[in-house]
Amino acid sequence: MTESYVVTIPASVSFTDTEKNIDRPLQVENIVLNEGRTLKINVSSLNNFKMKNGDSEIDYKMMVNATEIPEKNNQDVLVIKAGEHSGWAILHFLTELSKDNALLAGRYSDTLTFTVSIV
Amino acid sequence: MKREDNNQKNNTEKYTVIMLGSILFMLCVMTIIMIISMVCRCTNMISVQDQGYNGGGVGMLIDPNAVDPSDVQSSDEEQGVAISGISAITIPQGEKEVTVDFYNPDKNADMYYQTFELRLTDDSGGYETIYTSGLVEPGKHIKHITLSRGLEAGVYQAVIHVQPYRMNEERTPTNNADIKTELIVK
Numbered sequence: 001m002t003e004s005y006v007v008t009i010p011a012s013v014s015f016t017d018t019e020k021n022i023d024r025p026l027q028v029e030n031i032v033l034n035e036g037r038t039l040k041i042n043v044s045s046l047n048n049f050k051m052k053n054g055d056s057e058i059d060y061k062m063m064v065n066a067t068e069i070p071e072k073n074n075q076d077v078l079v080i081k082a083g084e085h086s087g088w089a090i091l092h093f094l095t096e097l098s099k100d101n102a103l104l105a106g107r108y109s110d111t112l113t114f115t116v117s118i119v
Numbered sequence: 120m121k122r123e124d125n126n127q128k129n130n131t132e133k134y135t136v137i138m139l140g141s142i143l144f145m146l147c148v149m150t151i152i153m154i155i156s157m158v159c160r161c162t163n164m165i166s167v168q169d170q171g172y173n174g175g176g177v178g179m180l181i182d183p184n185a186v187d188p189s190d191v192q193s194s195d196e197e198q199g200v201a202i203s204g205i206s207a208i209t210i211p212q213g214e215k216e217v218t219v220d221f222y223n224p225d226k227n228a229d230m231y232y233q234t235f236e237l238r239l240t241d242d243s244g245g246y247e248t249i250y251t252s253g254l255v256e257p258g259k260h261i262k263h264i265t266l267s268r269g270l271e272a273g274v275y276q277a278v279i280h281v282q283p284y285r286m287n288e289e290r291t292p293t294n295n296a297d298i299k300t301e302l303i304v305k
Contacts, residue, residue, distance in 0.1 A: 002205065002206070002207065003205070003206035003207070004203070004204060004205045004206070005203075005204050006201055006202065006203050006204070006224055006226075007201070007202050007204060007296065008199040008200065008201045008202070008226075009199055009200055009202065009294055009296060010199050010200075010294060011197050011198070011199055011200045011230075011231070011283065011285075011293040011294060012197060012293055012294060024199070025199065026199075027199070111292070111294060111295065112294040112295075113294070113295050113296065113297055114202075114294065114295070114296045114297070115296070115297040115299065116204050116296060116297070116298050116299065117299035118206045118299070
């Protein structure tokens with residue numbers, strides 16, 4: 001049987017002076033898995049969880065269920081076993097961005113890649 | 120004199136009949152209303168019992184700590200991107216023109232285009248791109264593609280790299296997904 005699913009990932013996360021702790025859902029629906037199989041999702045950051053603007057950078061963290069995702073990336077954030085048709089997790093993003101930091105003005109960004117595999 | 124007495128008597132009888140009829144009608148209406156409300160109450164009791172509560176859940180409070188993923192994201196925030204995934208694709212050996220099903224879900228309507236890149240991966244983390252699509256609108260599928268080369272028979276580890284783009288003038292890219300899949304060539 002062909003295995004399939006639909007995963008909904010956060011499009012982006014935007015920090016501001018007043019919003020430094022942000023939650024975003026990660027959801028999987030319409031799951032079709034063969035018996036004994038498991039769906040896994042891990043998250044990696046293009047810049048090792050640093051938002052960049054040229055040479056200037058701002059650290060941020062991502063946590064799942066109070067566990068921080070390490071800089072080395074590729075830690076599973078959601079695991080769903082055959083028999084379950086949907087699943088979700090809350091991703092928590094936080095930064096210590098402060099006006100006292102001497103930073104280059106502009107837009108800082110990073111890109112997250114969600115890798116989905118069935119094993 | 121006698122005729123007037125008779126007329127008066129008839130009128131009194133008529134009024135009496137009308138009064139009695141009205142009272143009877145109102146009694147019937149009230150009875151019907153009572154029966155309907157009793158039936159509704161009985162139906163509610165049956166529904167609660169069917170759910171296995173047997174009255175045990177009555178009086179319990181909704182747990183305020185229970186959350187739904189939709190509670191986490193406010194309506195003003197940007198909606199997530201839906202990405203369709205599949206664990207295996209089968210194509211004929213040696214052919215560059217092949218049939219697949221790369222789909223941008225309807226759920227992304229008015230929000231995100233997507234592009235699809237089919238990559239053959241190796242154990243060292245490297246990859247070879249054998250197909251790249253253009254922008255695909257929400258609700259649309261790409262079914263017929265041309266690979267950069269035909270493949271020999273075998274099972275290849277592959278990734279469908281899905282890159283969403285916002286439907287604004289800048290076509291801003293968002294976070295993306297790598298869908299691990301097996302490419303079965305036979």
